[in-house]
Amino acid sequence: MWRRVASLSALISSTSNRCFLDQVAYRMSTCKLFSSEVKENPLTLKDLFITFVLGGPGSGKGTQCAKIVETFGYVHLSAGELLRREIASNSEYGSMILNTIKDGKIVPSEMTVRLIQKEMELSNNHKFLIDGFPRNEENRIAFETIIGADPDIVLFFNCPEEEMVKRVLNRNQGRVDDNIETIKKRLQVFKASNLLVVDYYSDKGKLFEIDATGTEEEIFERVRPVFAAFQHDQK
Numbered sequence: 001m002w003r004r005v006a007s008l009s010a011l012i013s014s015t016s017n018r019c020f021l022d023q024v025a026y027r028m029s030t031c032k033l034f035s036s037e038v039k040e041n042p043l044t045l046k047d048l049f050i051t052f053v054l055g056g057p058g059s060g061k062g063t064q065c066a067k068i069v070e071t072f073g074y075v076h077l078s079a080g081e082l083l084r085r086e087i088a089s090n091s092e093y094g095s096m097i098l099n100t101i102k103d104g105k106i107v108p109s110e111m112t113v114r115l116i117q118k119e120m121e122l123s124n125n126h127k128f129l130i131d132g133f134p135r136n137e138e139n140r141i142a143f144e145t146i147i148g149a150d151p152d153i154v155l156f157f158n159c160p161e162e163e164m165v166k167r168v169l170n171r172n173q174g175r176v177d178d179n180i181e182t183i184k185k186r187l188q189v190f191k192a193s194n195l196l197v198v199d200y201y202s203d204k205g206k207l208f209e210i211d212a213t214g215t216e217e218e219i220f221e222r223v224r225p226v227f228a229a230f231q232h233d234q235k
């Protein structure tokens, strides 16, 4: 609990977004994550091992997360996938989320963090890969504040832009944002916002930068030692 309070005071002194702050303060007071209201023997925040998975559109985050799940038994939570599920469920926020995604922009942080929080609460596992999150500083601060936790490690899949564009255009999964106009916007948002988050975790000594070129298997051989090293270190 002390970490949440500390994060909130940092947020109060560093941001001018009072409306967002009020909402966060209210939500914190009603936060149930890992409390006894959720489970009889709840996991506490210190039991968790959280990995944020960052990288540009098409850098291969989802592909590599599937391999990490298979080899190391993590739970994969893709922020984009949770938002797409929210659209498909016809939730009241569905059309706002859809328009934001079509426009290559980032959905308001509290919505995304709430979706992640719900999945974490439902899980019996304590090792999470949170893919495509945080996309910007607002995402990062909202997670710290609402969940009250920091990631243990952060992976960054570094891939050249031309390769990311090629992969996205070949993806063929019917995603509304897999077209050249939206990809250009997503790349701009990535460069303007996500790289700041990458730098933040690099400064904290938590960042593992992975060369995301080559075959899926070659890339996974660069990822494997990171998780192997932390396997015995998990809480």
Ligand SMILES: Nc1ncnc2c1ncn2[C@@H]1O[C@H](COP(=O)(O)OP(=O)(O)OP(=O)(O)O)[C@@H](O)[C@H]1O
Binding pocket: 055, 056, 057, 058, 059, 060, 061, 062, 063, 064, 080, 132, 167, 168, 170, 171, 172, 212, 213, 214, 215, 216, 219
């Ligand atoms: N090393 C690779 N070489 C070639 N194609 C790849 C490689 N890794 C992944 N792909 C393919 O590239 C596409 C994008 O990969 P993936 O969906 O994993 O990226 P992502 O980082 O999750 O993208 P997004 O942020 O848009 O969700 C997929 O069709 C995937 O099969």
Ligand SMILES: Nc1ccn([C@H]2C[C@H](O)[C@@H](COP(=O)(O)O)O2)c(=O)n1
Binding pocket: 057, 078, 079, 080, 081, 083, 100, 101, 104, 105, 106, 107, 108, 112, 131, 132, 133, 134, 135, 139, 177, 186
């Ligand atoms: N933290 C996030 C993650 C994703 N989104 C939205 C905007 C993205 O372009 C889209 C797809 O995400 P992906 O599957 O590529 O990770 O979802 C967001 O607003 N905030």
Ligand SMILES: [Mg+2]
Binding pocket: 061, 062, 078, 080, 132
């Ligand atoms: Mg993905």
